[in-house]
Amino acid sequence: MNGYGGKILRVNLSKGEIKKEPTPADTARDFIGGRGFGIYFLLKEVPKGADPLGPENKLIISSGPISGMMVPGGGKCDWTTKAPLTGGYASSSMGGHFTAEMRYAGLDSIILEGISPKPVFLFIDDDKIELRDASDLWGKDTFTVEKQFKDKLGEEYQVAVIGVGGENLVPYACINHDYGRQAGRGGVGAVMGSKKVKAIVVHGTKSIPVADKEGYRKAGMALYKACKDAEGLKDWTRYGTTIVVSWCDEVGALPTRNFSAGSFEDGKNLYGPVMREKIVITDKGCFGCPSPCGKYSRTKKYGTYVEGPEYETIGLMGSNLGIDDIEAVAQANLLCDNLGIDTISAGNAIGWAMECFEKGIFTKKDTDGLELKFGNVDATFKLIEKIARREGFGALLAEGVKRASQKVGKGSEKFAIQVKGMEQSAYATHNATAMLLAYMTCDVGAHHNRSWAITYDLQVGRDLVTPEKVARVIWLQNFRPMFDVLGGCRLQWVELNIDRELYVPALEAITGIHRSWQDLEKVGERIWNLTRLFWARENEGFDRAWDMPSPRFYQDAPKSGATRGQITKLEDVNRLLDMYYEQRGWTLQGLPKTETIEALGLKAMVA
């Protein structure tokens, strides 16, 4: 099949059975790849009510038609599963080189099923596919394991590996690859750990067939030219995602001290140019990317080598914890990477714990003697270890802020900054209504990747509550995740502002199927509704309450910074949600209406 590796790999870990099936042509036509394949297999094959950490859950890893191709950003794979963190839909996008190598091994998806009786790693070398003993790898950190494989097998082999966090089933455990790329959120690492799979090692030497070689070459070259000619390429490459730290601080979006404010008085020590000068060695990129955002760094203070920190980690482990030392943030980043836990959820959870401590909800008796005040770097490092190992006070934080705050009570639920059980990522939304709505309605929980709308807020009026704002959020949600479906990265469009029409001839030449962006957004809309139906199916009484933001964003106006005194009204939160449901064709309780399901051609899938 043009544009595809051609096979779905099924690994039944309970029985130790490995099977390959041809990738169904109609699935490829309708769901394209990546995240599309993810929701297709998740809905079809994971039974209602499955325990996310039990044998019925599946971990579905999918590449897409541009993965491993001469197309900018063709370096992402999607990891879809039922989320241990939220009990809902998890889809995490991982960069690096894994997705390309999967395709060269002829694989479009890898589906991990059941539970292995013993720790194993999945070894894929073209058609030689085996489950091998991982008992001597279990307990080791991710960098050590990846290096071990690379030293033994060679650099062509790509490795995805869980750390102690995944082994301990921490609900926000992640999966690591290429010394610094992750499938980060929702607990995909815990699912892999529950299946006792320590790592997946992949190597392939096959070629990927395309429908129109000349057309593909021409379209690919045009895309690379557009990226190289982009005005912002040099600055973006220089700073990566850290380019927005100063801007977020300036506009009150930088989470500070558990999102109590959006500006940090010591924020300038965390800005991109400061980080670049202090610690950055190499601009490290994913497969096929002309605008490498990875800032591979070395700290002098700790001797750390780490890819990062990214904007998110600078926000959640830096300003959110009152820490202004970029080297400390880099070290915290490395600890999380090696132990295999999500820096966003961990930073958010530690920030919550610090606020609890400062309010007297916890004392040193509760926190294993740790002085959990904002700014305490040493306590942060210790907590990261404890969380990954679920030891002592770390065991509470490991559950995520929603469960932890429900257990602790004493009003701490009011400042647990989460939606649907997922910790909010690094944009403070006291007064940015489109971004707030984006977090409320994101399909995995409070994550920013679907609809990044905060510039739009600033452009048109940050506190406006209008149908246009809602329409903008919906458009971004239908459009941006399509890059995850294609098996690639959205940042070339997002950050370099290249003309997205340039992707259309590339996709057609690769797959042989013409799809306009309207067609692609339709697929996006269908996937969006399917993931919503998955939430409803898996959570009894799923309704609009699940879309509500943390009360911080309609109750606690910041006392300092750019958004001092600014807050969104609760009635506006509800107005935004009402308009959103209406425009999506959902009921006032947030469920897709029957006519919407039918109009999108989804009736058969949800029967």
Added chain:
Amino acid sequence: MVGGRAEVEVETGRTVRQTLESLGIVPEVVALVVVNEVQQSKDYVIQEGDVIRVLAVIGGG
């Protein structure tokens, strides 16, 4: 781009913020201000001979 041109000459003695506003650019959408290759805030006062580059936040995340 300002009025279709990627490069404009600006007056000295004003802040970057004031200059942006006078050019019809909402300062809040500018992510990065670099003066003579060093990052500055929007309150930087422009001097004779300064080369100022601004980068808009187009998208993110």
Added chain:
Amino acid sequence: MRLYVDNSKCSGCNACRVACSLNLFGENNPKKAALVIEPKFPEPGVYNVRVCTQCGDCAKVCPTEAIKQDSQGVYYVDFAECDLCEACVPECPEQVMFVRSKLADTAWKCDLCGDCVSVCGTSALWIAEREAVTA
């Protein structure tokens, strides 16, 4: 003329190698590319790239004269003439003479097509005149 690389600018993205295999073999398969990227991670955290310098040492030893020069003086492999004897491989000072019989029934090398330069986003690669060799 030859290919040059600035290692400090390489991001390890491999776009060059896909473009290369597409040019040489019409395939999307970086393992059939004629330049090598060596990641040095976790330490020291850089990429080392090896490219053909058009020195011609390979051509000197090829018993079937499969390694030819085009009108610009660029050394390339005539796939039809190669019999996989591998005499060229150890001669290459940059180790960018490739034989992988499972992947192709010919040796291959860089033919200076320039596609790698076109897709390199960080401008780590460029083509310029060969500097005079003194040693």
